[in-house]
Amino acid sequence: xxxxxxxxxxxxxxxxxxxxxxxxxxxxxxxxxxxxxxxxxxxxxxxxxxxxxxxxxxxxxxxxxxxxxxxxxxxxxxxxxxxxxxxxxxxxxxxxxxxxxxxxxxxxxxxxxxxxxxxxxxxxxxxxxxxxxxxxxxxxxxxxxxxxxxxxxxxxxxxxxxxxxxxxxxxxxxxxxxxxxxxxxxxxxxxxxxxxxxxxxxxxxxxxxxxxxxxxxxxxxxxxxxxxxxxxxxxxxxxxxxxxxxxxxxxxxxxxxxxxxxxxxxxxxxxxxxxxxxxxxxxxxxxxxxxxxxx
Amino acid sequence: xxxxxxxxxxxxxxxxxxxxxxxxxxxxxxxxxxxxxxxxxxxxxxxxxxxxxxxxxxxxxxxxxxxxxxxxxxxxxxxxxxxxxxxxxxxxxxxxxxxxxxxxxxxxxxxxxxxxxxxxxxxxxxxxxxxxxxxxxxxxxxxxxxxxxxxxxxxxxxxxxxxxxxxxxxxxxxxxxxxxxxxxxxxxxxxxxxxxxxxxxxxxxxxxxxxxxxxxxxxxxxxxxxxxxxxxxxxxxxxxxxxxxxxxxxxxxxxxxxxxxxxxxxxxxxxxxxxxxxxxxxxxxxxxxxxxxxxxxxxxxxxxxxxxxxxxx
Numbered sequence: 001x002x003x004x005x006x007x008x009x010x011x012x013x014x015x016x017x018x019x020x021x022x023x024x025x026x027x028x029x030x031x032x033x034x035x036x037x038x039x040x041x042x043x044x045x046x047x048x049x050x051x052x053x054x055x056x057x058x059x060x061x062x063x064x065x066x067x068x069x070x071x072x073x074x075x076x077x078x079x080x081x082x083x084x085x086x087x088x089x090x091x092x093x094x095x096x097x098x099x100x101x102x103x104x105x106x107x108x109x110x111x112x113x114x115x116x117x118x119x120x121x122x123x124x125x126x127x128x129x130x131x132x133x134x135x136x137x138x139x140x141x142x143x144x145x146x147x148x149x150x151x152x153x154x155x156x157x158x159x160x161x162x163x164x165x166x167x168x169x170x171x172x173x174x175x176x177x178x179x180x181x182x183x184x185x186x187x188x189x190x191x192x193x194x195x196x197x198x199x200x201x202x203x204x205x206x207x208x209x210x211x212x213x214x215x216x217x218x219x220x221x222x223x224x225x226x227x228x229x230x231x232x233x234x235x236x237x238x239x240x241x242x243x244x245x246x247x248x249x250x251x252x253x254x255x256x257x258x259x260x261x262x263x264x265x266x267x268x269x270x271x272x273x274x275x276x277x278x279x280x281x282x283x284x285x286x287x288x289x290x291x292x293x294x295x
Numbered sequence: 296x297x298x299x300x301x302x303x304x305x306x307x308x309x310x311x312x313x314x315x316x317x318x319x320x321x322x323x324x325x326x327x328x329x330x331x332x333x334x335x336x337x338x339x340x341x342x343x344x345x346x347x348x349x350x351x352x353x354x355x356x357x358x359x360x361x362x363x364x365x366x367x368x369x370x371x372x373x374x375x376x377x378x379x380x381x382x383x384x385x386x387x388x389x390x391x392x393x394x395x396x397x398x399x400x401x402x403x404x405x406x407x408x409x410x411x412x413x414x415x416x417x418x419x420x421x422x423x424x425x426x427x428x429x430x431x432x433x434x435x436x437x438x439x440x441x442x443x444x445x446x447x448x449x450x451x452x453x454x455x456x457x458x459x460x461x462x463x464x465x466x467x468x469x470x471x472x473x474x475x476x477x478x479x480x481x482x483x484x485x486x487x488x489x490x491x492x493x494x495x496x497x498x499x500x501x502x503x504x505x506x507x508x509x510x511x512x513x514x515x516x517x518x519x520x521x522x523x524x525x526x527x528x529x530x531x532x533x534x535x536x537x538x539x540x541x542x543x544x545x546x547x548x549x550x551x552x553x554x555x556x557x558x559x560x561x562x563x564x565x566x567x568x569x570x571x572x573x574x575x576x577x578x579x580x581x582x583x584x585x586x587x588x589x590x591x592x593x594x595x596x597x598x599x600x601x602x603x604x605x606x607x608x
Contacts, residue, residue, distance in 0.1 A: 083365075130392050137363070142387045148353045149388055152360020152368075159321070159343065159366065179384070182353035190345070 091146020144177025173205030188227025235260030307332030374416030404544030421549025484514035
């Protein structure tokens, strides 16, 4: 089906009536564009209300998450522990606001709950907590751990003869962690081809540009050298992302990494490529401006 | 002299039995399967065994992912590397989400011997007991090891089991029945109680024999489940004997002694002494030489019992 003719089985206005049905969403490009905008607005509103959080690295991965949750993943929002679901694992746990926004839009929990982010007794912790939030597969925030976890999930699928696929989102700065490369080596060694890693390659980390803090280049060659099939896309291009996920399904005998080139803070002028907004929430005035830009 | 049997071999053999009984049992190792004896499982179930190479952090994460998907992973290496080398991974990937992962480490304590400081696991119990939700077991012999491993496989939740390099004398009979969370009275006594774990249980029994000849009647408790500790047994021992000596192959800080002292300080304070390694790193030597140098012999326990009895009112 051409991307432009997509059809979303889920009503966009009443996302909560999906029951325990498979979320067979094949949102069109236009629909995904609208969803991406809504996710961005949620990120701004949530972090603004919370007064803290990580908008920059959430905004950069909006299109990646949109395509995954509304086009690629086979999942049941009303049955988050469904045995045969595709798994999405957020390794860069500080992008929690983005994941929460997507889960709420899919119907895992009410959209209103997003405003409880980071509050005492909220199910929406500052970094993901899989013991609290429906649809969250892993407690993350301590960087570098998601790929290893994802390998275990993928190996279990193989052992159980289940056909689910495993997707794990890493930050590029996160790839400073040695454990990521332990995992990269092991995933290729174990030939887990039901695993796709996506790197939100926004080029920045807390202390500045990656190339100044800790150079990762040549980044794609590193993954290749570790035995991965490497795809590179514009991480804000919904069509390119969709095609990359489809291509990855055809790669056998090795894992695939999609290096998604993105812009930190994407969609909000004063946040774009501004490392200040890695871990700082917008104030009331900034929220107002940002939401106006995202109309 | 009782027969000496390898706890590692008991572990490996039990894994094979469990593997035959339950297809969800999977095993991981970090390039030490010949030492940890997980190779016995690997030989029979190569498809369910994952050698992760010398990468403990990754091994812990993979184990967590397998557990999250319904498998029962046993992950093994030396006690000095897990949890020490991958503490944050054990914390966030296993403990916090309460994953059903069984960390079984070998070469605990300083009885590793000649390999020296880098291979002596003397902080592992302190680290692992600090993590909410972990069940921690330190078996005293091969018989207890086999049963503890079985208990871990059939009880949901994160487990840490610490085994040993040297063969250990059997302190339990074939009729022994391991009960998770329960102390084992190895010997009755009224003047003081020696509470020991692992290698130090046999040493405590030897010490109690010697004390008997000096007309001191010592109770000996084996405390295989270090966490959650058997509080009732501790309180009973404190009430009935009025003095406690703990003995462990671990640093004095954060292990058995600290745990027992915390319980008794709140519930039944009595004079206590601690037989353990005193805030230092051990060096190369044979097990026996190191036990002597770092104060882990029957003689050291004897001295501690005399001290603690003098302090009784």
